[in-house]
Amino acid sequence: MSSYPAIRPRRSRATAWSRRLHAENVLTPADLIWPLFVTGRQGVEEPIASLPGVSRWSLDGIVARGREARDLGIPCIALFPNTPAHLRSEDGAEALNADNLMCRAIRALKDAVPEVGVLTDVALDPYTTHGHDGLVDAAGYVVNDATADLLVRQALVQAEAGADIVAPSDMMDGRIGMIRDALEDGGHANVQIMSYAAKYASAFYGPFRDAVGSRGLLKSDKKTYQMDPANAEEALREVALDLAEGADSVMVKPGLPYLDIVAMVKQRFEVPVFAYQVSGEYAMIEAAVAVGAGDRDALVLETLMAFKRAGCSGVLTYHAAHAARLLGA
Ligand SMILES: NCc1[nH]cc(CCC(=O)O)c1CC(=O)O
Numbered sequence: 001m002s003s004y005p006a007i008r009p010r011r012s013r014a015t016a017w018s019r020r021l022h023a024e025n026v027l028t029p030a031d032l033i034w035p036l037f038v039t040g041r042q043g044v045e046e047p048i049a050s051l052p053g054v055s056r057w058s059l060d061g062i063v064a065r066g067r068e069a070r071d072l073g074i075p076c077i078a079l080f081p082n083t084p085a086h087l088r089s090e091d092g093a094e095a096l097n098a099d100n101l102m103c104r105a106i107r108a109l110k111d112a113v114p115e116v117g118v119l120t121d122v123a124l125d126p127y128t129t130h131g132h133d134g135l136v137d138a139a140g141y142v143v144n145d146a147t148a149d150l151l152v153r154q155a156l157v158q159a160e161a162g163a164d165i166v167a168p169s170d171m172m173d174g175r176i177g178m179i180r181d182a183l184e185d186g187g188h189a190n191v192q193i194m195s196y197a198a199k200y201a202s203a204f205y206g207p208f209r210d211a212v213g214s215r216g217l218l219k220s221d222k223k224t225y226q227m228d229p230a231n232a233e234e235a236l237r238e239v240a241l242d243l244a245e246g247a248d249s250v251m252v253k254p255g256l257p258y259l260d261i262v263a264m265v266k267q268r269f270e271v272p273v274f275a276y277q278v279s280g281e282y283a284m285i286e287a288a289v290a291v292g293a294g295d296r297d298a299l300v301l302e303t304l305m306a307f308k309r310a311g312c313s314g315v316l317t318y319h320a321a322h323a324a325r326l327l328g329a
């Protein structure tokens with residue numbers, strides 16, 4: 001009798017071909033959604049200081065990124081507008097303008113690269129003077145039902161412009177069912193809803209707020225509508241509601257710190273789950289790379305694979321183009 005271990009898990013790890021053969025998950029460019037920021041200025045690329053390597057693009061740049069996504073095998077782009085100050089208001093009415101920056105970007109992309117999906121953010125924060133995702137009452141509370149009415153109209157305007165997936169990121173109660181009804185009635189039966197179902201009030205959104213220009217505007221925080229990071233059961237209730245109301249897929253946000261939520265949602269509901277590796281997560285990786293604490297390519301691919309392992313169908317990530325290049329589309 002030998003004293004050696006009878007079972008050696010290391011055996012299957014001994015060679016590269018065998019590791020590939022035994023891999024339980026694969027990451028491909030088809031798993032990626034690329035968030036892009038749009039500026040109304042013409043012919044410019046505006047770098048975002050807190051998001052090194054990410055820029056706001058004018059419409060021509062957005063179209064160029066759309067072609068790049070297509071060539072890299074990235075199936076979908078998510079759009080976020082930086083609305084100029086003079087078009088922001090208390091009620092975010094610019095969100096309903098069929099010729100706003102978001103709609104112009106949707107049309108430009110769908111004209112130039114119709115084979116790439118366009119996902120749009122449904123929420124008022126890029127359009128309000130107070131930086132909140134909805135209407136604020138005299139006491140400073142973000143009111144639910146009046147906001148949801150506006151979000152329905154915003155989603156319809158985006159669908160009319162050609163959005164393939166509308167993604168409400170506002171966390172108002174009941175808006176998924178209302179938007180679904182409106183899309184059906186409006187002749188947009190095939191426009192998908194990806195609900196930001198479990199979106200947490202997170203400290204990881206800072207660079208995004210710089211990118212859309214809402215950081216300096218935001219008074220207080222979003223804790224009365226976004227979720228408490230302490231809660232997991234509540235995420236399951238939120239997901240159940242959005243699915244019952246007609247969401248085609250659900251999102252968990254932020255990403256890496258909330259992979260437990262991703263795994264729970266996937267196991268419980270068996271529906272397409274997406275995660276948003278948000279701006280602060282991107283910035284953390286870039287900061288680590290800048291001080292020599294890690295290798296960018298390895299960090300990017302490892303974190304994205306972690307989302308797949310947890311059960312994600314796909315990941316919104318600012319590293320999408322870089323990752324797709326590494327994956328050799
Ligand atoms: N509707 C707002 C919205 N949509 C996506 C993000 C954050 C994305 C990121 O940080 O990358 C936010 C920020 C917020 O809720 O304040």
Ligand SMILES: [Mg+2]
Nearest residue numbers: 171172173238
């Ligand atoms: Mg909800």
